[in-house]
Amino acid sequence: MTINEKQNQIIEEFSVFTEWIDKYEYLIELGKNLTIIDEKNKTEQNLIKGCQSRVWIDAEYVDGKIIYKADSDAIITKGIISLLISVMSERKPEEIINADLFFIEKTGLHENLSPTRANGLLAMVKQMKLYALAFENIQKNKL
Amino acid sequence: MIDAVNIRKDFSILNTTVYGKPLIYLDNAATAQKPECVIQTIDELYRTCNANIHRGVHFLSEQCTEKYEQSREKVRQFINAEKKSEIIFTSGTTGSINMVAASFGERFVSEGDEIIISEMEHHSNIVPWQLLCERKNAVIKVIPFDDKGVLRIDLLDSLITERTKIIALTHASNVLGTVNPIKEIITKAHLHNIPVLVDGAQAVPHGNVDVCDLDCDFYVFSGHKLYAPTGIGILYGKEKLLEQMPPYQGGGDMISTVTFEKTAYAQLPLKFEAGTLNFIDAIALGVAIDYINKTGRQNILNYENKLLDYATKRLASVEGLKIYGEASEKVAIVSFLLKNIHHLDTGMILDKQGIAVRTGTLCTEPLLTHFSKTGLVRASFAFYNTFDEIDALCEALEKISLMFK
Numbered sequence: 001m002t003i004n005e006k007q008n009q010i011i012e013e014f015s016v017f018t019e020w021i022d023k024y025e026y027l028i029e030l031g032k033n034l035t036i037i038d039e040k041n042k043t044e045q046n047l048i049k050g051c052q053s054r055v056w057i058d059a060e061y062v063d064g065k066i067i068y069k070a071d072s073d074a075i076i077t078k079g080i081i082s083l084l085i086s087v088m089s090e091r092k093p094e095e096i097i098n099a100d101l102f103f104i105e106k107t108g109l110h111e112n113l114s115p116t117r118a119n120g121l122l123a124m125v126k127q128m129k130l131y132a133l134a135f136e137n138i139q140k141n142k143l
Numbered sequence: 144m145i146d147a148v149n150i151r152k153d154f155s156i157l158n159t160t161v162y163g164k165p166l167i168y169l170d171n172a173a174t175a176q177k178p179e180c181v182i183q184t185i186d187e188l189y190r191t192c193n194a195n196i197h198r199g200v201h202f203l204s205e206q207c208t209e210k211y212e213q214s215r216e217k218v219r220q221f222i223n224a225e226k227k228s229e230i231i232f233t234s235g236t237t238g239s240i241n242m243v244a245a246s247f248g249e250r251f252v253s254e255g256d257e258i259i260i261s262e263m264e265h266h267s268n269i270v271p272w273q274l275l276c277e278r279k280n281a282v283i284k285v286i287p288f289d290d291k292g293v294l295r296i297d298l299l300d301s302l303i304t305e306r307t308k309i310i311a312l313t314h315a316s317n318v319l320g321t322v323n324p325i326k327e328i329i330t331k332a333h334l335h336n337i338p339v340l341v342d343g344a345q346a347v348p349h350g351n352v353d354v355c356d357l358d359c360d361f362y363v364f365s366g367h368k369l370y371a372p373t374g375i376g377i378l379y380g381k382e383k384l385l386e387q388m389p390p391y392q393g394g395g396d397m398i399s400t401v402t403f404e405k406t407a408y409a410q411l412p413l414k415f416e417a418g419t420l421n422f423i424d425a426i427a428l429g430v431a432i433d434y435i436n437k438t439g440r441q442n443i444l445n446y447e448n449k450l451l452d453y454a455t456k457r458l459a460s461v462e463g464l465k466i467y468g469e470a471s472e473k474v475a476i477v478s479f480l481l482k483n484i485h486h487l488d489t490g491m492i493l494d495k496q497g498i499a500v501r502t503g504t505l506c507t508e509p510l511l512t513h514f515s516k517t518g519l520v521r522a523s524f525a526f527y528n529t530f531d532e533i534d535a536l537c538e539a540l541e542k543i544s545l546m547f548k
Contacts, residue, residue: 020162020495025546028488052487052503052518073517074485075547076492112491 003095006087007103014107023108027079034082037069048120048127053077055120059131065090066135068128072120080112080121088128093139096132101125145446147529150438153178154527164497167532172317172345172476172523173501174367177431181371184430188423196422197396197413211422214429215412221432222362223353224379228411231385232425235376236344237267239363240311242378242415243340244271246388247361252308254280259302259310261286261294262513265317266506268342272311281308288513292319292468296328303335310339314346318505318521319468320451320476322346326357333358338384344368348525349474350444354379366424371431375424378415385411392417443526447475450524450533457537458522462544467519475524478505481540484547486518492546493520496539 001009017023037046041058048055053074060067068089072078087103088096104110112121151157154176159166168176188210194203196211218230233239252258258272262285269283276283284302288294294312310332315322329339338360343352347364354362361384366375380388390397390408394417399407408414435443454477458464463482481489490502501521504511511517522536 021492021542021546024492024495028546052490053485054517074487076488 003087003091003099004102007101007106010083010087010103011106024076024079027076027083029079030082031072031075031078034071034078034085035069036071041069042071048123053120055081055124057081057124057127057131059128059135061135061138064139065092066096066132068131070124076112077121080109081124083109084121084125084128093132093136097129097136099129145438145442145526147446147527150527151529153180153434155179157527161497161499162495167496167498167535169522169524169528169532169536170499170501171348171525171528172368172521174373175348175370175525176527177370177372178434180434181427181431184427185372185423188426193423195419207422207426210426210429211420214426214432217429217432218377221352221436222347222377222379223355225355226382229379229382229385231378231380231412231415232420233363233376233378233415234374234421235365235367236342236363237271237365237376239361239376239378240268240340240342241271242391243361243363243380244275246391246415247309247338247384248275248279248281250388252279252281255306256281256308257284257304257306258282259284259286259299259307259312261312261323262288263292263294263316263319263321263507263510264311264313265342265344266508268311268313269509282306285509286312288319288321290514291470292316292321293470294321294323296324296331299328299331303332303337305335307335307337310337311342312339313342313344314352315343315349315474315476316468316507316510317345317476318478318507318510318519319470320473320478321468321470322472322474325359329358338381345474345476349447351440360384366428366431369428369431370434371428372424374421375428377428382411385415390414390417394418396420438526446526447524450528450530451475451477453530454522454524454533454536457533458540461537461540464540464544467514467516476521477523478519478521480516480519481544481547484543486520488547489520489540489543492543493536493539496535498536498539500536 037056037058042056046056046058053072055072057070068085070081156176192207194207196208215227215230219227224230272283286294314325325341332339340361341359343362343364348369360381362379364377367373397409397414397417399409458477464479467478486502490500493500503518505521
């Protein structure tokens with residue numbers, strides 16, 4: 001599935017929710033099931049400090065693809081992280097760098113990623129792309 | 144007696160709906176809503192009376208100056224200060240504390256001196272003193288509080304030394320709600336000739352404050368938590384101290400004569416009001432005070448105490464909810480956590496129910512460290528809140544509790 005196909009799938013899933021509370025219930029479920037980062041990797045270096053919730057993110061480069069692992073102390077934040085990972089993880093750096101994350105706006109989750117929100121999610125998206133840029137550079141230097 | 148249904152008619156913002164739900168505004172400790180008379184005053188002043196104060200000889204300037212000075216008099220009466228010259232308009236509590244820390248500190252604090260604050264202070268009553276201490280190589284000492292959120296004033300004697308230059312304490316905690324025994328502390332401090340600054344940001348909106356009775360040396364508060372506009376606040380200081388302190392900022396209005404060789408400063412209070420002050424909002428602060436007086440400060444206090452009692456009982460009955468701050472005397476603030484649920488999750492879901500609370504560190508990281516927490520949820524009440532709103536909050540919290548099971 002391409003990044004855009006995955007995003008369309010998420011938008012479809014969210015389209016059944018008419019109430020915010022239902023969206024949050026879904027995010028809480030997703031948050032519970034997120035493959036989390038190893039405890040030992042919850043380092044200061046991997047921490048994105050929002051004012052209110054903390055987000056940790058780590059990335060590995062395996063067979064030309066990036067695998068993200070993350071965690072947060074707030075579960076709704078974790079649910080949104082889970083969506084971001086399902087869209088962005090296990091893809092080539094260039095796909096991630098060029099990704100237009102339209103699902104955020106279409107699912108109504110954009111307000112959770114606005115710069116005024118102190119949950120660290122906006123910084124997380126930035127960090128995911130920075131990892132992709134870094135791995136792409138490493139790859140180029142090897143060639 | 145307060146009739147909240149009628150009072151709410153004065154606050155049109157309370158009719159707002161958010162996400163299709165009626166707004167339940169429980170973030171009053173962050174900022175209070177403004178009654179119609181305050182909003183109208185600002186509108187009218189800009190339409191009919193806007194001219195810079197103190198300098199002009201023309202009609203509008205004199206009219207505006209008169210209103211500004213009348214407002215100062217209203218503030219004086221409101222906190223029962225002895226003299227009008229002891230009332231200084233500032234930008235707010237933070238501005239007032241920074242002014243004292245810088246100016247009093249410049250004059251009276253030297254290397255090795257000590258400043259006493261408490262463990263429950265808002266960052267704005269910590270950081271200005273730290274800045275001063277960095278400049279002067281002075282030291283901060285801290286009065287702790289116990290697990291109920293009561294200040295350990297039994298430890299005050301052991302903290303006071305001959306190097307103590309000032310004690311800066313909150314009158315009421317913005318998180319725990321605790322009302323501190325300020326008068327007792329001031330009496331004790333004065334035995335050692337130590338002046339006391341009282342942060343009244345959370346106390347002034349909730350009851351009577353009498354600076355003469357307290358005998359405090361400085362009392363500071365914000366307009367915006369007192370139903371007045373943002374950007375205006377008060378520094379009350381005893382004349383004998385203010386006279387000895389150097390001006391905080393230089394500029395227009397705070398001088399009597401200026402030459403390149405030597406400038407003479409204006410008398411109090413203008414010495415501390417450099418530049419064009421926020422005079423429109425200062426006048427509106429006076430109107431907010433009129434509104435509070437008309438409503439009755441004792442009425443407000445009685446009603447808010449009932450809200451607080453009801454909220455405390457109702458919240459305590461929500462399964463897994465723990466309240467932080469159980470002092471016997473509190474202002475209408477209740478901070479809490481639902482068991483194992485992150486404060487941000489609670490706050491985000493409440494928001495979607497139309498309920499506005501505050502979450503996070505609440506500008507009191509040292510206080511949270513006491514409880515080993517990264518954040519709390521805070522509901523804070525004003526006299527326009529209702530018992531139904533407290534029920535709605537508790538029902539929403541019960542629902543959230545179930546969602547996370």
